Amino acid sequence: MTRAGFVALIGEPNAGKSTLLNRMVGAKVSIVTHKVQTTRARIRGVAMHGDAQVVFVDTPGLFRPRRRLDRAMVAAAWGGAADADVVLLLVEAHRGLTDGVKEILSALDERVAGRPVALAINKIDKVKAESLLALTSELNEAHAFEKTFMISAERGYGTEDLMEWLAAKMPEGPFLYPEDQLADLPLRMIAAEMTREKLTLRLHQELPYELTVETESWEERKDGSARVDQIVYVARDGHKGIVLGGGGETIKAVSKAAREELQEFLGRKVHLFLTVKVRPNWLDEAERYSEMGLDFKDGGA
């Protein structure tokens, strides 16, 4: 008998959800950067473990929503958790029981009532082993977790045990995705995410998430290569210059880095063309939201 189900990863921004997802799934499907709040879509990765299929929902970081986009992200995060068979809360070992974690804990009972919730203390490579016991009991006093794991998503410590446990928690049933499918994101969206990641890394603090990337066209060529055209949408005229850089230097570097990553991912040659356009209202356009896997109305006032 096979098993299959969903695991929702929740936690504060930067807790390491994308890193863990990538490790469990074994391929890079979600973007990982040093910046917070990079995950927008409810990206799923599918991990196989023995007879079990575990589908991970990588939720946007939970944080206090202000703008429409933020509210939609938070609604998407909790939506993912409420549908899951197991909820996995990631807490950073060196930060412990922060106010943000406390807020998540107080919302847990209401939002995901009846679902098993496990705790994964992540980034244990950053702290002394002695401190972990105290942290474990402190967190378990704050919430009765079904199980506590100590892991390093980055180094792979403890992640095997975690996977083993999650697999056993999945309900019996047929696989939800074909076995060879790594993520249910279309290639076009993966390619757009790669470009957005490179932009985010390159621009640092200058443009938090006021830009979006869309793949306009994807053409398969006879020689086995692909021509990919993408548009980078910015919210303001002034941002266009920042994205382009002096003499187009920034966009060229971004394009090169994104092309290289996409080529490695696909295992073949890619011709990538980026165009920067100003679209003042994109943050409030419904269409943009569905392309990011979010529900526009969730962000409503």
Ligand SMILES: Nc1nc2c(ncn2[C@@H]2O[C@H](COP(=O)(O)OP(=O)(O)OP(=O)(O)O)[C@@H](O)[C@H]2O)c(=O)[nH]1
């Ligand atoms: N030292 C250490 N760093 C880690 C570990 N896991 C993740 N990180 C780092 O923590 C940062 C954030 O990781 P992400 O996986 O992007 O975090 P996230 O929770 O998906 O973040 P959001 O998308 O903002 O919600 C990255 O710089 C990771 O390299 C770990 O086990 N140890």
